[in-house]
Amino acid sequence: MKRLLPRPFTTGALFLLWLLINQSLSPGNLLLALVLAVGIPLLTSPLQPLPDPRPVRPLVLFRLLSFALVEIIRSCFNVSRIILFVKPDKVKSQFMRIPLDLENPYGLAMLSCLINTTPGTVWVEILPGSRELALHVFDLHDEQWWVDTIKTRYEKPLIDIFEGGSPA
Amino acid sequence: MNGVENLPAWVALPVSFLLILGGCIIFIGALGLLRLPNFYQRIHGPAIAITLGAGCLLIASMLYFSVLQSRIVIHELAISIFILMTAPVVSMLLMRAAVYRDLRAGKHDTGAESGDVYRLPAEK
Amino acid sequence: MTTLLTFSMGFAFACVILAMVFCFIRLLMGPASQDRILALDTLWMCSMMLAVVFGLYFGDQVYFELALLVALLGFVSTVALTKFLIRGEIIE
Numbered sequence: 001m002k003r004l005l006p007r008p009f010t011t012g013a014l015f016l017l018w019l020l021i022n023q024s025l026s027p028g029n030l031l032l033a034l035v036l037a038v039g040i041p042l043l044t045s046p047l048q049p050l051p052d053p054r055p056v057r058p059l060v061l062f063r064l065l066s067f068a069l070v071e072i073i074r075s076c077f078n079v080s081r082i083i084l085f086v087k088p089d090k091v092k093s094q095f096m097r098i099p100l101d102l103e104n105p106y107g108l109a110m111l112s113c114l115i116n117t118t119p120g121t122v123w124v125e126i127l128p129g130s131r132e133l134a135l136h137v138f139d140l141h142d143e144q145w146w147v148d149t150i151k152t153r154y155e156k157p158l159i160d161i162f163e164g165g166s167p168a
Numbered sequence: 169m170n171g172v173e174n175l176p177a178w179v180a181l182p183v184s185f186l187l188i189l190g191g192c193i194i195f196i197g198a199l200g201l202l203r204l205p206n207f208y209q210r211i212h213g214p215a216i217a218i219t220l221g222a223g224c225l226l227i228a229s230m231l232y233f234s235v236l237q238s239r240i241v242i243h244e245l246a247i248s249i250f251i252l253m254t255a256p257v258v259s260m261l262l263m264r265a266a267v268y269r270d271l272r273a274g275k276h277d278t279g280a281e282s283g284d285v286y287r288l289p290a291e292k
Numbered sequence: 293m294t295t296l297l298t299f300s301m302g303f304a305f306a307c308v309i310l311a312m313v314f315c316f317i318r319l320l321m322g323p324a325s326q327d328r329i330l331a332l333d334t335l336w337m338c339s340m341m342l343a344v345v346f347g348l349y350f351g352d353q354v355y356f357e358l359a360l361l362v363a364l365l366g367f368v369s370t371v372a373l374t375k376f377l378i379r380g381e382i383i384e
Contacts, residue, residue: 021360023243076220079212080193083200093209116256119216122263123256136263138212175297184300187348191300191307194341198311201318201334207327210318214334217311222337225304225344229356232348241353247340247360254367258333261374266326268378 004038006045009052011037053106057161064157068114071153079119082139092140095124098133098147102155107162111154121146179235183228190224197221207266211259218255223248301349308345312338329373336366 005011018033019025082091102108112123120138127134137146193216200213226244233241312335319331340362347355 017246020243020246023241072219076193076216079200079216080196083196083204083213088203088205088209091204091209093212112260113253113256116215116259117219117252119219120212122211122215122259124260124263124267136208136211138209175294180297184296187300187304187345190341191304194304194311194338195307198314198334198338201331202314207324207330210327211330214330214337217334218337222341222344225341229344229348233353236351243356244344247344247356247363250360250363250367251337254363258367258370258374261371261378262326262330262333265329265374265377266324269324269326 005041007041007048007052010041010045014040050105053104053162060157060160064114064154064161067153068118072118075118075120079138091138093136093138094140095134095136096140096143096146097127098135098150100126100131100133100155102159102163104158104162107158110162111158114154115150175232175235179231183232186224186228186231190221190228193217193224194221208263211263211266215255215259218251222251301345304345305342305349308338308342312342325377329370329377332373333366333370336362336370340366 015033015037018036019029022029100108102111108126115121115123115135122136124134124136126132135146135150140146197213197215197217200216201210204210204213226248230242230244315331315335315338319328319335322328340359343355343359343362347353347359
């Protein structure tokens with residue numbers, strides 16, 4: 001089982017994706033989806049050195065994603081307002097540092113996706129030689145607020161999801 | 169435009185609303201790209217067009233085709249998921265390229281130094 | 293209702309076209325290479341949205357495939373260009 005299905009998540013995602021793109025549940029498409037979903041991970045799993053993530057606590061994940069969605073919409077309107085009505089030289093956009101505790105690569109990838117999808121913030125990099133994240137914020141008013149939001153709203157659920165021990 | 173005439177009002181209204189909203193957001197995003205003064209601010213303009221503008225249009229498309237063909241048409245979800253996964257990668261790489269290039273070129277007026285995270289190499 | 297739908301589709305269409313014009317101006321203006329690449333990426337995204345609006349207007353699902361392909365190609369080309377921007381100068 002382990003040899004045939006090295007990456008159950010990739011398999012499931014590919015299966016669903018094939019059916020989604022073709023928009024059908026006919027036997028032929030199901031068979032083709034199955035072949036692709038088993039075959040592609042067999043060929044590509046040596047390229048990925050990390051094992052699949054073990055997602056625990058789907059509830060926390062759901063809460064995190066819904067918070068991120070609200071945040072995306074809210075900051076989208078903020079950014080639109082600034083672009084339309086504020087004079088560009090009044091906008092205080094700058095880099096800032098945020099200390100991180102998260103270590104799991106999947107968690108970091110997801111954190112960077114969430115931060116970058118939110119308009120108004122761009123993840124630059126984790127500064128080499130330290131555990132600090134360089135972040136560029138479009139309109140920075142309160143540095144501490146950003147640190148607190150990212151630490152408590154984004155990072156803590158991710159630590160729970162990816163590094164929290166046994167499934168809840 | 170076949171079958172549009174008998175589209176019920178409860179779907180025509182949200183589709184129109186989403187289309188107009190998405191159009192406005194895309195317009196504002198591109199305006200930001202054109203009008204903001206430096207690169208580090210400009211990169212935030214298209215971000216709203218890509219996430220929310222494309223999201224609005226894709227939801228409108230899903231709704232429209234689902235009702236028009238009276239079956240569930242959700243394959244636009246594939247595009248949404250793809251955009252949500254790739255747009256962050258693009259903006260992160262671009263940001264990194266800009267920071268490295270500005271630091272290496274040693275230009276002072278680019279805004280790369282704001283916030284004291286990155287410092288230009290000392291003048292010799 | 294048809295009038296409203298046609299109007300909103302035309303509106304979205306005009307917005308996307310205007311956005312593409314803005315991106316094109318930024319693409320020509322520069323000033324740095326990263327600005328041009330950002331404009332090019334936004335141009336790709338705008339053409340993807342244009343395909344979605346076309347699909348809505350003509351009521352045709354074929355445009356979905358076009359949109360998906362444009363999104364894919366745009367991502368790959370932008371990543372390649374950016375990689376070149378980051379790495380090209382490290383090697384020199």
